[in-house]
Amino acid sequence: MKLIISEKEIAARRIAKILSGDGLSEEKICGVPVYGFKIGDEDYKVMGLRGHIMQVGYPKEYANWVKVDPMELITARIEKVPIKEKSINKKATGKKSTSVRVDYVKALKKMADDTDEIIIATDFDREGELIGYDAWQVVKEKNSIAPVKRAKFSAITPRDINEAFAKLGKVDLNLAFAGRARQDIDLIWGATLTRFISLASFQIWDKYLSVGRVQTPTLTLIVDREAEIKSFVTIPYWVVNVKLATKSGQEFEATHKKKRFLKKDEAHKVYNIIKDNGIVLGVTEKTRKLTPPAPFNTTSLIVSANAIGFTAARTISIAENLYMNGYISYPRTDNTVYPSSIGIGEIAKMFDKSDEFKEMSREVTSQEKIVASRGKKRSTDHPPIHPTAVAEKKNLKSDDWKLYELIVRRFMCTLLPSAEVKSIMADIDIGGELFKANGSNIIKLGWTKFYPYFKHEDVFIPDLEANQILTVSGKEILDKQTKPPSRYTQGKLVEKMEELGLGTKATRHTIIQNLIQRGYMHGNPLTPSEKAVAVIKMLKKHAEKISSPDMTSELEMYMDGIAGGDQTKEEVVDKSREMLKDVMVNLKNGKEEISQEIKDGIKKDLIVGKCMDKSCDGNLIIRTSRKTKKRFIGCSAYPRCTNTFSLPQNGLILTTEQKCKHCGYPVVRVIRKGRKPWDLCINNICPGKDANNKKFRYSKGSKKPAD
Numbered sequence: 173m174k175l176i177i178s179e180k181e182i183a184a185r186r187i188a189k190i191l192s193g194d195g196l197s198e199e200k201i202c203g204v205p206v207y208g209f210k211i212g213d214e215d216y217k218v219m220g221l222r223g224h225i226m227q228v229g230y231p232k233e234y235a236n237w238v239k240v241d242p243m244e245l246i247t248a249r250i251e252k253v254p255i256k257e258k259s260i261n262k263k264a265t266g267k268k269s270t271s272v273r274v275d276y277v278k279a280l281k282k283m284a285d286d287t288d289e290i291i292i293a294t295d296f297d298r299e300g301e302l303i304g305y306d307a308w309q310v311v312k313e314k315n316s317i318a319p320v321k322r323a324k325f326s327a328i329t330p331r332d333i334n335e336a337f338a339k340l341g342k343v344d345l346n347l348a349f350a351g352r353a354r355q356d357i358d359l360i361w362g363a364t365l366t367r368f369i370s371l372a373s374f375q376i377w378d379k380y381l382s383v384g385r386v387q388t389p390t391l392t393l394i395v396d397r398e399a400e401i402k403s404f405v406t407i408p409y410w411v412v413n414v415k416l417a418t419k420s421g422q423e424f425e426a427t428h429k430k431k432r433f434l435k436k437d438e439a440h441k442v443y444n445i446i447k448d449n450g451i452v453l454g455v456t457e458k459t460r461k462l463t464p465p466a467p468f469n470t471t472s473l474i475v476s477a478n479a480i481g482f483t484a485a486r487t488i489s490i491a492e493n494l495y496m497n498g499y500i501s502y503p504r505t506d507n508t509v510y511p512s513s514i515g516i517g518e519i520a521k522m523f524d525k526s527d528e529f530k531e532m533s534r535e536v537t538s539q540e541k542i543v544a545s546r547g548k549k550r551s552t553d554h555p556p557i558h559p560t561a562v563a564e565k566k567n568l569k570s571d572d573w574k575l576y577e578l579i580v581r582r583f584m585c586t587l588l589p590s591a592e593v594k595s596i597m598a599d600i601d602i603g604g605e606l607f608k609a610n611g612s613n614i615i616k617l618g619w620t621k622f623y624p625y626f627k628h629e630d631v632f633i634p635d636l637e638a639n640q641i642l643t644v645s646g647k648e649i650l651d652k653q654t655k656p657p658s659r660y661t662q663g664k665l666v667e668k669m670e671e672l673g674l675g676t677k678a679t680r681h682t683i684i685q686n687l688i689q690r691g692y693m694h695g696n697p698l699t700p701s702e703k704a705v706a707v708i709k710m711l712k713k714h715a716e717k718i719s720s721p722d723m724t725s726e727l728e729m730y731m732d733g734i735a736g737g738d739q740t741k742e743e744v745v746d747k748s749r750e751m752l753k754d755v756m757v758n759l760k761n762g763k764e765e766i767s768q769e770i771k772d773g774i775k776k777d778l779i780v781g782k783c784m785d786k787s788c789d790g791n792l793i794i795r796t797s798r799k800t801k802k803r804f805i806g807c808s809a810y811p812r813c814t815n816t817f818s819l820p821q822n823g824l825i826l827t828t829e830q831k832c833k834h835c836g837y838p839v840v841r842v843i844r845k846g847r848k849p850w851d852l853c854i855n856n857i858c859p860g861k862d863a864n865n866k867k868f869r870y871s872k873g874s875k876k877p878a879d
């Protein structure tokens with residue numbers, strides 16, 4: 173029997189369907205669905221995993237946080253152990269339902285004896301290679317002679333799958349070991365630093381403070397930006413605008429050439445000089461091309477999807493689902509240049525009969541020659557993200573369709589000609605002062621015709637010529653002020669991480685998700701908590717290296733070196749151990765200060781607002797009852813003030829600066845895994861809450877979810 177191992181269950185089913193033509197059998201082995209079929213006399217079985225089935229960890233003797241010095245973890249032995257499956261497959265048999273624990277490792281071992289050949293068909297990248305390698309090692313324990321082969325593909329379509337299985341290759345050990353080095357390094361750094369910082373600030377058990385090789389420099393970006401915003405000094409300035417009209421009554425606007433007046437009276441002086449007429453000094457016209465966007469890679473997909481309301485994690489999860497259903501190519505790729513093998517013209521033609529996309533498809537295929545745009549990054553593992561099958565709107569969930577549509581439109585756009593924009597600049601003299609008018613309009617739609625996500629606002633200016641006299645029909649002075657830099661959105665953060673070499677296309681969205689779930693940052697755009705500010709401040713002071721992206725991107729480079737065969741896994745992991753030892757020596761020296769600062773930060777995060785009692789000067793603080801272990805809000809002036817408010821007991825509670833619009837009480841944000849965060853007024857008898865269900869009626873606060 174030939175055993176095919178894929179990364180996910182749904183991929184297994186599709187691969188089996190494609191290879192078998194028809195006549196597919198299905199069975200469950202240790203709770204794992206396995207698909208069987210025959211080709212000629214040969215029996216095939218396909219089994220899908222759930223991503224990684226093995227993880228790295230420390231032996232039991234290192235489990236106690238209090239007894240083991242975190243320093244010991246740097247050199248401790250690392251074990252590879254099966255990941256325990258938490259979820260249980262429920263099977264209804266008659267009235268009773270029995271639970272079967274899904275056990276991938278057991279299932280692989282059970283099938284090992286009958287296996288004559290193993291074919292690894294996991295995703296083709298560093299993590300996928302490691303997942304396949306680990307599964308192979310499990311089979312090998314029982315059956316060491318079965319040869320192993322590798323099927324490489326970038327889309328789960330009949331064409332790609334049949335091609336991949338017709339020319340099977342070898343498992344790339346270098347690639348798998350690069351993945352393993354990443355696992356080891358992340359474990360060593362994460363466990364050592366997390367334990368040290370958590371113990372130093374007495375935040376253990378479920379309150380631990382996680383610190384990591386990639387997440388910490390990422391969080392530093394958010395904390396630094398917040399500091400920039402807070403220390404930003406706004407400068408007032410004034411802008412002088414005029415409204416002008418031609419003889420035929422066409423109106424447009426012009427701005428004084430100085431744009432920003434830093435002194436108010438200077439602006440007023442110019443304003444007062446403006447008379448009834450102006451004269452055109454000269455006009456210049458330029459036509460500029462708007463080239464089509466580059467093909468999507470993971471980062472640019474996340475950025476574009478974020479602009480239409482998807483978080484990074486959601487984008488990746490939907491994209492994976494679309495990939496496994498055969499609708500799009502593999503969504504984890506850095507590549508932005510189409511290889512000739514994917515047949516871009518055929519893909520465009522495929523949409524010829526689609527209700528939604530036929531017009532676009534015809535526009536693309538009717539060109540004499542189809543020329544694709546190219547991005548800056550080129551790699552050979554996977555093509556840029558593109559559609560691989562025509563989906564119908566009614567067959568997809570609304571969000572899935574939205575993302576699919578974005579991917580199809582982007583693909584088509586990359587095959588369409590540039591748009592053209594005409595810009596006109598006119599110099600106008602009014603009472604001896606120079607004003608400038610800038611107009612622009614799209615004169616050729618090109619790719620923008622089918623890409624509603626791109627927005628261009630035409631600014632009107634009539635045809636003008638030198639010496640033409642214009643009437644001044646209005647004038648104004650605008651009071652303005654300089655603005656601080658803006659906070660990072662999730663999309664912008666992913667982009668910045670890529671630029672700095674933080675994380676990989678496969679991990680960036682998860683890192684953001686984790687930072688949010690650990691209470692380090694929230695909202696979109698992202699704002700750090702006080703705890704995050706304190707942790708980063710202390711790491712910067714005592715271990716600059718962990719907060720800066722340089723070391724992490726250096727390690728990332730070494731891991732690429734393993735994949736390329738230039739370095740061994742052991743060399744790279746040892747190098748990272750040495751780096752970490754230096755870091756820890758410095759941290760230990762600053763332990764007391766670190767402890768104090770972080771505790772203060774955590775306290776600040778717990779302040780909900782000023783006490784509602786007018787005669788009390790205390791703060792309302794989130795506390796945990798010693799007796800019942802339940803959390804509630806109490807006043808810092810207790811026992812003098814006995815004001816209390818109840819709180820929901822599940823999920824993370826974040827303090828906000830908002831006040832309830834119904835009653836003026838402070839509002840807290842409740843974050844639960846897998847749900848949209850919601851804002852809650854702490855006042856139990858708030859008039860904004862439903863009379864029937866006063867206890868926890870949650871007001872719909874923020875428009876943008878923070879997850």
Ligand SMILES: [Zn+2]
Pocket residue numbers: 783784785788789790791807808809813814815
């Ligand atoms: Zn009080």
Ligand SMILES: [Zn+2]
Pocket residue numbers: 832833834835836837853854855858859860
């Ligand atoms: Zn209220």
